[in-house]
Amino acid sequence: MEPDPRDPTTDDQSILVAVCRQRLRDAAKAQWKLSWETNPHGRHLRQILAAPAKSHLDLHRGLRRAASSVIVQLQTGKIALAGYLGTFGAAPTTECPCGLGRQDADHILTSCPTYADMRNEVLWNEAREPDYRRILSRGPLVKKAAQFMLRTRLLGQFRTLPPSYRVSASGS
Numbered sequence: 001m002e003p004d005p006r007d008p009t010t011d012d013q014s015i016l017v018a019v020c021r022q023r024l025r026d027a028a029k030a031q032w033k034l035s036w037e038t039n040p041h042g043r044h045l046r047q048i049l050a051a052p053a054k055s056h057l058d059l060h061r062g063l064r065r066a067a068s069s070v071i072v073q074l075q076t077g078k079i080a081l082a083g084y085l086g087t088f089g090a091a092p093t094t095e096c097p098c099g100l101g102r103q104d105a106d107h108i109l110t111s112c113p114t115y116a117d118m119r120n121e122v123l124w125n126e127a128r129e130p131d132y133r134r135i136l137s138r139g140p141l142v143k144k145a146a147q148f149m150l151r152t153r154l155l156g157q158f159r160t161l162p163p164s165y166r167v168s169a170s171g172s
Contacts, residue, residue, distance in 0.1 A: 044077030048133045059142050066158055067146040067167035073155075074105045074145060075136050080155050081108065106132040108154065109145055115152055122148040143167050 036042070036051060049056060060068045073079035083104030086094035096103035098114045108115060109123070109132045123135075123144050135141045147167045153159050 042076070045075055048075050048136050059137075059139055062168045062170060063143065063146070064165075064167060064169065066150065066161060066165070067143070070146045070149050070155065070158070071136070071142055074109075074142075074149065077105065079105060080157065081105070083107070105136070108152065109135055109148070115148075118151060119148060122151060 033051070036046070059071060063071070070079075078084060081103045082091045082096065083094045083102040085091035094102050094104075096107055096112055096114075098112050100111070100113065101107050103112075109119070110130055112119075123141075129135050129141060135145050149155060150158050150161060150165060150167070151163070
């Protein structure tokens with residue numbers, strides 16, 4: 001008996017719905033990965049995180065909203081510092097008032113003399129990390145970086161937070 005050509009179960013080209021879904025997911029993932037690697041936007045974040053992963057959400061676990069927001073701003077480079085604001089005219093210059101470079105996350109977190117004492121107190125009470133990319137990609141350090149940025153009062157949207165504000169509910 002020959003197979004009925006109208007019967008879809010006998011067609012060599014038919015596939016299971018689950019297989020079709022998996023192929024669609026794989027294709028979407030491959031397209032997203034290509035977009036992540038080649039898109040001109042997000043260069044700053046790609047320097048910090050090789051590729052987004054669910055494990056990066058752990059950097060925000062247990063954090064209060066303001067701290068999590070600061071971390072995202074630091075990681076993306078879209079933060080209310082002169083280095084970013086000056087690029088589109090919202091600040092008169094991109095330079096730091098200390099006169100030693102562009103006021104960006106790297107400068108503030110690692111070398112601005114204006115915040116040296118606070119940086120040593122909040123960020124470096126253990127080992128010093130000179131690479132801001134590592135600071136912004138490691139759990140304990142990124143939380144300290146958020147605490148430090150909030151204490152500097154550089155970010156206008158967070159100036160009303162009390163000086164005693166803690167980045168996580170547990171007080172760390």
